[in-house]
Amino acid sequence: MFKRLPEADEATIEFHFDGQAYRAVAGDSLAAALLANGIGQFGRNAADNSPRGPHCMIGNCFDCLVLLADGRTAQACLTPVAAGMRVRPYDPATAGSPE
Amino acid sequence: MxxxxxxxxxxxxxxxxxxxxxxxxxxxxxxxxxxxxxxxxxxxxxxxxFGLVWVQGKGRGLPAYALWSQRSARLWAELAAQLREDTAIDVGHSQRGGALIAMSEEELAGFGEMLAEISEAVGPENYEHELLDHDGLAKLIPGLGPDVPGGSFTPYDGHVNPxxxxxxxxxxxxxxxxxxxxxxxxxxxxxxxxxxxxxxxxxxxxxxxxxxxxxxxxxxxxxxxxxxxxIHPVHGQLLITERAAPRLAIPTNIVRQTDEGGFQIGYSNDELGYVTGTRLGVLRDIAHNAVRALPYLAGLRILRTWGALRIMTPDGxxxxxxxxxxxxxxxxxxxxxxxxxxxxxxxxxxxxxxxxxxxxxxxxxxxxxxxxxxx
Amino acid sequence: MNATVDVELAVIGGGPAGLAAATLAAEGGASVLLLDEQASPGGQIYRNIEAVCDRRPAIAAALGDDYRGGLELVRAFRRSGAGYRPRASVWEIAGDGALAVVGDGGAEVLRARRLLVATGAAERPVPVPGWTLPGVMTVGAAQTLLKASGLAAGEAVIAGCGPLVLLFALQSIAVGAPPRAVLLSEGFGDYLRALPHLPRAVGSLDLLAKGWGWLRQLKSSGVEVVTGVSAVAARGGSAVDGVGFITGGGRRDIDAGLLLLHQGLVPNGHLLRAAGCAQEWDPAQACWRTRRNSWGATSRNDIAVAGDCAGIGGALAAAEAGRLSALDALYRLGHIGRAARNGRALPMAAALRRHLRPRPLLEALYRPPAEVLRPTAPDTVVCRCEGVRLAALTELRGLGVPGPNQAKAFSRCGMGPCQGRLCEATVGRLLSDEPPLAGRTPQTYTIRPPARPVTVGQVAALDGLAEPAGEVSGMLDR
Missing domain, CATH: 3.50.50.60 (FAD/NAD(P)-binding domain)
Incomplete structure (x- = not known):
């Protein structure tokens, strides 16, 4: 999987995914931040519930969807990570509902 | 040949x-x-x-049309079963009543008059309906917007996956x-x-x-x-959101939650000729109305908006x-x-x-x- | 927040074409606004270039001179005085030219007298069995992670064809994360097919030499390189754990926690199609592209196009095409005369021709294999969003479904959030006659707005729209 190269390792931000705390680098997309922490599955597909993670990283495939704390969906590859951010795996059964 | x-x-x-x-x-x-x-x-x-199996409000001025729509609505469960039998396809038929959401007191009063008139024409025993105030409607539609004055309900209505x-x-x-x-x-x-x-x-x-x-x-x-x-074309614009957890149990005149989970939101009526595109202002108006009716829709992402042409006769x-x-x-x-x-x-x-x-x-x-x- | 901004030229996309165009137009006196989805200028090719060159020298060195060469383009753009709106997605170009944009501040409508669409390229979807598993990504996606966040793709299996496959494998080696294996779909036949194009490409032998050099370098690096690979398939449960394929030596299987696919680039032209710009089929690149003249003018007289979103030509060609489009914009906006436009265009047009010269050779050499264009394994997921498999489309053929739009209605194929971007070409081919009639172009979906998702609440709060706002966009069906 992915590993952060030494000169890019400036992890200072803490964020949460699925209740767990992780560290990220300011400027990371949520997708990069999750992948850097060894998380490859971001959620489940809305139609067939199959496991999904980022595929294209340019906003086209929508397989990197996650749920924000307020229930909104976000494309992790286009969403910057922010300190204190709380994110959940995308799940069609809880999409639209706040934490 | x-x-x-x-x-x-x-x-x-x-x-x-x-x-x-x-x-x-x-x-x-x-x-x-x-x-x-x-x-x-x-x-x-x-x-x-829009996928509605709908009776409410249909047939004003032509009672035979009200009865004809009702006859079809009554046959719908049989059609759905027959199609499932013949093709193994579930058309997502659900017919547990439907609501008209009024966005103003005038509209609410108009619904009342319309339903009373049709009821009288076809016979009240054939036209069970209720006019509801805000609280009454909110019981059927949890999450209803605070400034919706009310609406109406008939038990005949429903929807399918068109x-x-x-x-x-x-x-x-x-x-x-x-x-x-x-x-x-x-x-x-x-x-x-x-x-x-x-x-x-x-x-x-x-x-x-x-x-x-x-x-x-x-x-x-x-x-x-x-x-x-x-026949002439009447343009209607609709939108559909991403899927979300089930929340809206019955279809309404302005929004329904599809069996797949997306909210389908409508709709406009415009005479534009043979054009199937969409207009930003219409999209905005549809979205604005929907958020007033159901504020929880605000956070859902719109996947698609489209225009379609109704096949309209002079009297509808x-x-x-x-x-x-x-x-x-x-x-x-x-x-x-x-x-x-x-x-x-x-x-x-x-x-x-x-x-x-x-x-x-x-x-x-x-x-x-x-x-x-x-x- | 929702104020209407009026500019003379709005440029959509901050890659080489958009940057070069915005720079030239702003320097030429036009009021320019560049809108881009990313947080910093550069596009995907020069992604995050300022920060990488500034703070991550080892990664910059690994990415190479072609990457670092983009820095001057970004610097010139920063100096040019052009307006810049990062992290902004255009979700619709309305019939009257209004731009519907969504960004950190919500949705808004902007107005520009002219539009230049420079939305670049996307990687061609590679529908192989198992490609929806977490851990199956595109090569470009992995390279984006390297550029944007300094993430190296460790122990990846890279499969496909095209220059990016070799380049990224070498970049991964350079940052100390060599791939486990590189599986190339091209074989001897591709080289034979490419030969007739060689004479035309002679003027750009340096570029060709670079490609051959990459392959030699990769083969000597100790990384396993397999050529003539077909039937690539990912296996795994909740994530990929291996990849199977067929080679001259028979069927093989390699363990892998990361499978990176690439079969070349296609124009990222959804927005243009939704705006009603006429398209044409490019048989050499096996993709649709926007019809345009040498200035980038499309069939809509308020919209021009430049760079890879109008047909793949690479970063250097994109920048020249952007400059040509910007010159034409300056002319049409009344900032320069026709003679000045034409005079200044000459060296740019010459450079553009030079950059495009090797394309036919590259296209012949790196043509995606038939199994990628038209998959055959029944359980292959064609539509990722809706999980529609090839077998379901075969069933629709049996029902007499005449094309992708009816197939979409009947199966939801192409109806998900990606709007068909990842399945359209496949569906078009699967539903066309078998074998495809010579010269017949695949059918396409009718594209509907929004090109990027925008929330109901954001749209509800839009202002700056007349009542009822705007003309009808989209297609006239007849």
Missing amino acids: TANGGPVEVAVVGGGLVGAALAYGLARRGRSILLLDEGDVALRASRGN LRLLRALHAGFQTAGGDYRPRARLAHIEAVEGGFELRSQAGTFEAGKLVIAAGLATPDLARQVAVEAP FPIYARSTEHPGAFVFACHSGVTLAAVHAMICPGWIDGDGIPEEQACFSPERFDVQTTA
Whole structure:
């Protein structure tokens, strides 16, 4: 999987995914931040519930969807990570509902 | 010469919801049926509609239409079961009542008058309905916006998945032995001995009887069998959101949650001609209205907005016609292809197969528009 | 927040074409606004270039001179005075030219007298069995992670064809994360097919030499390189754990926690299609592209196009095409005369021709294999969003479904959030006659707005719209 190269390792931000705390680098997309922490599955597909993670990283495939704390969906590859951010795996059964 | 080797008993022109329902019903009666359809890109209102099986408010000014819609609504569960049996396709039929959401006191009062008038015309015993204030409506629709004054409810209404319905009708038609021909836009109809010769994009066909259910292409074709069918397009814009957890149990006039989880939100009414695009301002107005009605919709992402053209008659009621000059030719046109799918599949095929349009439905003849059929 | 901004030229996309165009137009006196989805200028090719060159020298060195060469383009753009709106997605170009935009501040409508669409390229979807498993990504996606966040793709299996496959494998080696294996779909036949194009490409032998050099370098690095690979398939449960394929030596299987696919680039032209700009089929690149003249003018007289979103030509060609489009914009906006436009265009047009010269050779050499264009395994997921498999589309063929739009209605294929971007070409081919008639182009979906998702609440709060706002966008069906 992915590993952060030494000169890019400036992890200072803490964020949460699925209740767990992780560290990220300011400027990371949520997708990069999750992948850097060894998380490859971001959620489940809305139609067939199959496991999904980022595929294209340019906003086209929508397989990197996650749920924000307020229930909104976000494309992790286009969403910057922010300190204190709380994110959940995308799940069609809880999409639209706040934490 | 025929493109498929021999004449058929009935040719249905138009593979949308109306044509496919009629063709399906005819094929189930054991007739040899040909269904002529357009290609992949067609105006096809059946791919753009709102999916309601709806009675509430229909038939003001023509009680027969209210009764006809109700008759179809009552048959809908049977149609859904029959389609499942024939095709294994679940069309997502759910009919547990529906609500009209009023966005102003005036609109609420208008709903009250409208429902009272229809109820009186068809008999109150046939028209159970309730006018609800905000709290009453909010019991049916949790999460209702605070400034919605109220609405109305009837137990007859429901919704289906209109795209799966179209697929099921096509699949059922073919399972019953029907011959489907896409990319076969009909250009010319010639009355010949014992029936009709049909010249299409896909070749020439012969049929004993002819059913024209070609949506907005109907007027030109109907004229060739001496029926005037005054139809014009009315643009409606809709949107659909991403999927979300189930939240809205019953369909309403402005939003319904589909069986797949997305919220379908509508809709506009504009006379724009033959244009199927969308307008930003209309999208904004639709979204604005929806958020007022159900504030929880605000955070959902819109996946798609589209325009579709309703098949509208001058008075909004269906046109069902049998040609006087060519009694083997029938014309069907309406904008309620989902609601009326049950009667189109289960009742009307008997008319075509038998003695024609019954007296009870004679009110749907286009002669009501005072346009003489060209004799 | 929702104020209407009026500019003379709005440029959509901050890659080489958009940057070069915005720079030239702003320097030429036009008021320019560049809108881009990313947080910093550069596009995907020069992604995050300022920060990488500034703070991550080892990664910059690994990415190479072609990457670092983009820095001057970004610097010139920063100096040019052009307006810049990062992290902004255009979700619709309305019929009257209004731009619907969504960004951190919500949705808004902007107005520009002219639009230049420079939305670049996307990687061609590679529908192989198992490609929806977490851990199956595109090569470009992995390279984006390297550029944007300094993430190296460790122990990846890279499969496909095209220059990016070799380049990224070498970049991964350079940052100390060599791939486990590189599986190349091209074989000897591709080289033979490419030969006739060689003479025309002679003027750009340096570029060709670079490609051959990459392959030699990769083969000598110790990384396993397999050529003539077909039938790539990912296996795994909740994530990929291996990849199977067929080679001259028979069927093989390699363990892998990361599978990176690439079969070349296609124009990222959804927005243009939704706006009604006429398209044409490019048989050499096996993709649709927007019809345009040598200035980038499309069939809509308020919209021009430049760079890879109008047909793949690479970054250097994109920048020249952007400059040509900007010159034409300056002319049409009244900032320069026709003679000045034409005179200044000459060296740019010459450079553009030079950059495009090797394309036919590259296209012949790196043509995606038939199995990628038209997959055959019944359980292959064609539509990722809706999980529609090839077998379901085969069933629709049996129903007589005439094309992708009816297939979409009947199966939801292409109806998900990606709007068909990842399945359209496949569906078009699967539903066309078999074998495809010579010269016949695959059918396409009718594209509907929004090109990027925008929330109901954001749209509800839009202002700056007349009542009822705007003309109808989208297609006239007849």
